[in-house]
Amino acid sequence: MSNDKVITATNLTKKFGDFTAVDHISFDVHKGEIFGFLGANGAGKTTAMRMLCGLSLPTSGEATVAGFDVYKENEKIKKSIGYMSQKFSLYEDLTVKENMEFYGGIYHMTDKFIKEKTAFILDHLHLQKEANTLVRSLPLGWKQKLAFSVAIFHEPGIVFLDEPTGGVDPVTRREFWNMIYEGADKGITVFVTTHYMDEAEYCNRVSIMVDGRIEALDTPSQLKQTYDASTMDEVFLMLARKATRVEM
Amino acid sequence: MKRRFPLSIFNFQFFAFVKKEFFHIWRDKRTMFILLGMPVVQIVIFGYALTNEVKNANIAILDNSKDAATASLTTQLDASRYFALEKNIVTYKQIEEEFRKGKIKLAIVFPQHFGEDLQHFNKAQVQIIADAADPNTANQLANYATAIISDYQDRVTNDRRLPYTIDTEMRMLYNPQLKGAFNFVPGVMAMVLLLVCTMMTAITIVKEKEMGTMEVMLVSPMRPQMVVIAKAVPYLLLSTINITSILLLSVFALELPINGSLALLGFESILFTLVSLSLGLLISARAASQQTAMFISLVALFLPTIMLSGFMFPVENMPLPLRIISNIVPAKWYYSIVKSVMIKGLGIAGVWKETLILAGMMTFFLTMAIKRFKIRLA
Numbered sequence: 182m183s184n185d186k187v188i189t190a191t192n193l194t195k196k197f198g199d200f201t202a203v204d205h206i207s208f209d210v211h212k213g214e215i216f217g218f219l220g221a222n223g224a225g226k227t228t229a230m231r232m233l234c235g236l237s238l239p240t241s242g243e244a245t246v247a248g249f250d251v252y253k254e255n256e257k258i259k260k261s262i263g264y265m266s267q268k269f270s271l272y273e274d275l276t277v278k279e280n281m282e283f284y285g286g287i288y289h290m291t292d293k294f295i296k297e298k299t300a301f302i303l304d305h306l307h308l309q310k311e312a313n314t315l316v317r318s319l320p321l322g323w324k325q326k327l328a329f330s331v332a333i334f335h336e337p338g339i340v341f342l343d344e345p346t347g348g349v350d351p352v353t354r355r356e357f358w359n360m361i362y363e364g365a366d367k368g369i370t371v372f373v374t375t376h377y378m379d380e381a382e383y384c385n386r387v388s389i390m391v392d393g394r395i396e397a398l399d400t401p402s403q404l405k406q407t408y409d410a411s412t413m414d415e416v417f418l419m420l421a422r423k424a425t426r427v428e429m
Numbered sequence: 430m431k432r433r434f435p436l437s438i439f440n441f442q443f444f445a446f447v448k449k450e451f452f453h454i455w456r457d458k459r460t461m462f463i464l465l466g467m468p469v470v471q472i473v474i475f476g477y478a479l480t481n482e483v484k485n486a487n488i489a490i491l492d493n494s495k496d497a498a499t500a501s502l503t504t505q506l507d508a509s510r511y512f513a514l515e516k517n518i519v520t521y522k523q524i525e526e527e528f529r530k531g532k533i534k535l536a537i538v539f540p541q542h543f544g545e546d547l548q549h550f551n552k553a554q555v556q557i558i559a560d561a562a563d564p565n566t567a568n569q570l571a572n573y574a575t576a577i578i579s580d581y582q583d584r585v586t587n588d589r590r591l592p593y594t595i596d597t598e599m600r601m602l603y604n605p606q607l608k609g610a611f612n613f614v615p616g617v618m619a620m621v622l623l624l625v626c627t628m629m630t631a632i633t634i635v636k637e638k639e640m641g642t643m644e645v646m647l648v649s650p651m652r653p654q655m656v657v658i659a660k661a662v663p664y665l666l667l668s669t670i671n672i673t674s675i676l677l678l679s680v681f682a683l684e685l686p687i688n689g690s691l692a693l694l695g696f697e698s699i700l701f702t703l704v705s706l707s708l709g710l711l712i713s714a715r716a717a718s719q720q721t722a723m724f725i726s727l728v729a730l731f732l733p734t735i736m737l738s739g740f741m742f743p744v745e746n747m748p749l750p751l752r753i754i755s756n757i758v759p760a761k762w763y764y765s766i767v768k769s770v771m772i773k774g775l776g777i778a779g780v781w782k783e784t785l786i787l788a789g790m791m792t793f794f795l796t797m798a799i800k801r802f803k804i805r806l807a
Contacts, residue, residue: 234648256650264648268641274456275449286445287651315456341648 187212187339187370188233193242195228202228204393205242212338215361215371217384221421224390226374227343233372234341235259247338260288263340265332267347269324273317277308280316280331288335302330322353329360333369340364342373346380358383378414387413389420396420442651446659453633454663464629468621468671472678475613483569486534487515489527496544498553502581506537511573528560535559535570547585603688603772610683614675615767616740619760621671622698623705623734626664628726630709634660635722638713653802661706668702688774697770697780700787701763707794708759714801734760762786 188210195203203225210216220226231237233246235255244251247261271280278299285295303309306326316324325345333340342361346354358380365371373384381387381401388398397404397420401413408416454461488506492499507514515533518524524536538556546553557574559567604611634657637643646656672695679685687694708730716722735741737755744755755761762783769775769783777784 236644236647259648259650262648264645266641266644270641270645272449272453272642273640275452279449279452283445283449284649286448287442287646287649289442289650 185211187247188216188372189243189245190229190233191243193229193232193244194240195225195232195237196240201393203232203239206390206393206395208388208395208398210339210370210372212370213365213368214386215365215373215384217381217387218372218374218390219381219387219417220374220390221424224421224424225393226390229390230341230343230372230374234262234264261338263332263335263337265328265340265342265345267344269328271316271324271328271331274315276313276315277303277319277327278312280327281334284331284334290335298334302334306330321349322356325349325353325357326360329357329364333364337369339370339372342371344374344376346375346377354380378412378417381413381417389417391420391424396423443655443659446651446656447662450633450660450663454667460629464625464667465670465674467624468617468675469678471617471621472614472675472683475617476610476678476683483511483534483566483573485513486511486566486570487532488512488535488537488570488574489515489518489524489533491518491521491524491536491538493541494539494543494545498544498547498585499539502539502578505577505581506574509573509577511570524558528558533560534566535574537574551586608683608685610679610685611768611772613740614679614683614685615764615771616738618672618675618698618767619701619738619740619763620731620734621675622668622702622763623730623760625668625671626661626702626705627709627712627730628723629667630661630664630706631712631716631722631726632719634710634713635716635719639718654799657710657799657802661710664706664709665699665702668705669699672698672702685771687771689770690776693777693780694767694770697763697766697784697787700784700791701759701766704759704763704787704791704794707791707798710798711794711801714798733758737761738764740764759787759790 186209188208190209191207192205193203193207194201194205206225206229218226218230228237232239232251233244235246235251235258239251246258249255249257249261251258272283275283281299281302282295285298290298299312303312306323308323308327311319311323316327319327329340329342329345332342346357349357354377361371361373361383373380375381384401386398386400387404388395389404390396397407397416399407404416405411405413408419410416410419454464490503490506492503503514503517506512512535515527518527518536521538524538527533527536536558538558540554540556543553543555555578557571559571561567634643637646643656647653676687676694680687709726712722712725712729716725733754737744737747737751737758738760739755740760744752744761747755766780766783766787769780773779
């Protein structure tokens with residue numbers, strides 16, 4: 182196995198009773214890559230992501246994250262990854278600073294590290310004035326950027342983003358993607374699920390899941406060429422129409 | 430090194446979590462005041478307003494005799510703290526009118542020649558008429574009136590003792606003044622602890638599920654068991670404050686004695702708090718929304734606690750199935766312990782059985798809750 186691969190999956194499968202949510206998927210993600218994980222609702226992308234995050238045990242198949250086995254070493258995986266969901270997962274009744282202190286705390290960071298990192302992030306996001314503001318009263322776009330900063334607060338090698346831009350306007354989405362690029366430039370591997378096809382174009386490589394299987398996996402430009410389409414949207418529709426599963 | 434590794438369960442990570450929980454409670458001022466103020470309000474309401482002791486019930490007297498004996502009896506009835514003489518009436522028909530109007534709770538009829546009969550034949554009759562639309566009160570009032578009348582009889586017959594009399598002497602053990610507070614203070618303690626611990630713990634955990642923060646916790650290196658324990662700590666503290674304020678109010682405002690050991694009472698209260706916390710954790714593992722958590726807490730816990738713990742209604746008089754069910758209500762055992770320790774002054778020897786039952790319940794609920802949490806991870 183090459184050191185370059187930070188996530189590997191081989192025939193990864195998850196069954197719930199008779200229902201196969203994830204059906205023998207195989208892929209690798211490289212260090213520093215922005216990996217788009219696409220699929221319609223119910224295609225199985227959330228289930229696949231939960232297995233990689235150590236939230237759910239696979240039924241069969243192999244997978245490693247940051248070099249650790251998802252069956253046996255999920256405690257080690259948890260220390261090496263960051264996670265952000267579409268709900269942003271900040272505590273609304275805590276201030277910006279308190280949220281950072283809390284997340285730093287649960288990742289075993291020292292007081293000194295937390296202090297320096299908090300100052301750095303606030304400075305970087307131009308949020309110094311809002312340090313003691315309750316998250317509740319911040320605009321959605323700020324919350325989202327803050328949530329991303331919190332997800333990589335402990336400087337993980339990999340960050341999983343589960344539909345991170347849901348409900349946000351295009352300008353803010355664009356700014357958010359700039360943050361993702363910055364993270365990737367620093368060597369953080371980004372594993373992102375999304376519904377927005379324009380975002381798919383921003384990814385280095387994209388996989389498209391249909392009915393629990395990966396139907397396509399390549400760079401956006403290669404995919405467009407293969408399917409003779411002008412946009413990722415067309416590629417996605419072509420593949421997603423094959424779906425037989427009813428939306429969950 | 431930027432990482433600090435866990436040495437024990439009381440590490441930095443744990444404290445960060447507990448601190449956050451305190452922020453949640455502190456920032457939600459309304460809920461916090463309800464949680465801390467509720468026991469005070471309940472004690473005041475139960476202590477001063479809601480009481481099943483009857484005081485100053487209005488009565489009417491129909492005195493057909495009008496002699497020294499009836500006059501004396503009338504004065505005594507009126508003077509007692511149970512009764513207040515609403516009016517003297519003159520015809521029998523009026524009695525019913527007064528009852529209908531709801532002006533009186535009890536009527537006493539002295540027949541003609543009451544005093545004479547008493548003096549000459551050592552025997553006289555009195556009629557007591559009570560409004561049995563409320564049977565308990567009617568019974569109680571009739572008993573009070575009978576007691577006052579027989580008290581009078583004892584005094585007049587004192588000089589001329591009857592050859593055979595049986596003097597019954599009553600002693601009301603542990604609660605000589607028959608104060609209602611002896612009954613409801615333990616009940617309120619059980620209710621408050623259950624509310625704070627079970628409902629609030631269940632709600633805060635379910636809230637994290639709803640907000641999506643629970644998922645982030647589970648992805649973090651924080652162990653799920655630790656999340657659960659850290660959640661419970663602030664509520665344990667809040668409960669300690671509540672127990673203290675209830676006991677202080679009981680002792681200083683309601684003049685209740687603490688006859689047994691305060692340490693034992695504290696220990697048992699913490700045990701019950703832990704049972705309630707475990708129940709809250711169990712509920713939170715099952716409920717998907719805050720409303721569901723609240724509903725389960727209310728229906729599955731509060732109603733049984735109020736109905737079956739013996740606090741409102743005596744369990745001994747219930748049908749067998751209910752008596753059996755009452756045994757699985759934790760509050761029943763705690764209520765019994767508090768009464769034994771606080772009022773009767775018993776030591777651990779008197780309550781070890783109940784203590785063991787509570788400890789067993791705690792172990793069971795906690796094991797179930799943690800198991801549920803682990804299953805959710807698989």
